[in-house]
Amino acid sequence: MYVKTLLIACFLLFLGGNYLNAQEYEYIGAAKCKTCHNKPAKGAQYKQWLGTKHAKAMESLVGDEKKDPACIKCHSTYGAVDEDLIATLKISEGVSCESCHGPGSGYKSNSTMKSREKSMARGLILPTEQLCLECHNEDSPHYKGFNFEEYMEKITHPNPAAQ
Numbered sequence: 001m002y003v004k005t006l007l008i009a010c011f012l013l014f015l016g017g018n019y020l021n022a023q024e025y026e027y028i029g030a031a032k033c034k035t036c037h038n039k040p041a042k043g044a045q046y047k048q049w050l051g052t053k054h055a056k057a058m059e060s061l062v063g064d065e066k067k068d069p070a071c072i073k074c075h076s077t078y079g080a081v082d083e084d085l086i087a088t089l090k091i092s093e094g095v096s097c098e099s100c101h102g103p104g105s106g107y108k109s110n111s112t113m114k115s116r117e118k119s120m121a122r123g124l125i126l127p128t129e130q131l132c133l134e135c136h137n138e139d140s141p142h143y144k145g146f147n148f149e150e151y152m153e154k155i156t157h158p159n160p161a162a163q
Contacts, residue, residue: 025103025123026087027077030055030096032108037097037159045157049097052155057094074135095135100127127152 030046038046049055057075058066065071072079077099078091087105089098098104106112106122113119125131129148136146 024085025106026085027081027089027098027103028087028105028108029089029098030093032088033097033104036110036113041160042162043157043159045097045159048157049155054095054099054155055093058092059094074140100131101125 030049034046036042038044053060058072061068061071061075065075069079072091074080074095076091076094077096078086078089078093080099081089081103085103089096102123102125104123107119107124112122116124120126132148132151133146136151137143
């Protein structure tokens with residue numbers, strides 16, 4: 001009986017400790033990213049994103065698609081995330097920075113962004129083929145195939161200051 005109680009207590013302690021350590025970062029929107037990521041010396045990533053289909057993804061929806069959660073989840077970062085985690089993100093942004101890089105509230109500060117390790121520890125993710133395939137897949141009625149390397153070339157936005 002004592003061992004069983006001890007095991008249950010350990011499990012609850014483990015579970016509670018993980019819950020307390022879990023951080024739920026908020027989605028802050030591309031306008032917040034623009035502050036630092038629009039400078040030419042850093043590659044003007046925000047401006048590059050504005051010229052992509054991702055930035056205009058909500059505009060590509062017509063009629064009832066604009067209200068259909070099945071469409072919005074891939075055409076807007078806003079539609080793909082838990083509403084409780086939305087800080088200043090707007091649905092009109094389409095597929096914004098945080099769809100590919102994770103919620104920015106934890107890594108948005110300049111001091112954190114100077115270190116990839118710190119940024120990743122605070123929620124930054126690097127896009128993978130698997131992440132892209134969450135939307136670019138055969139479940140989409142507009143799917144035309146997806147070549148990860150080819151499409152990454154189209155949306156790449158390096159920071160020359162970091163190289």
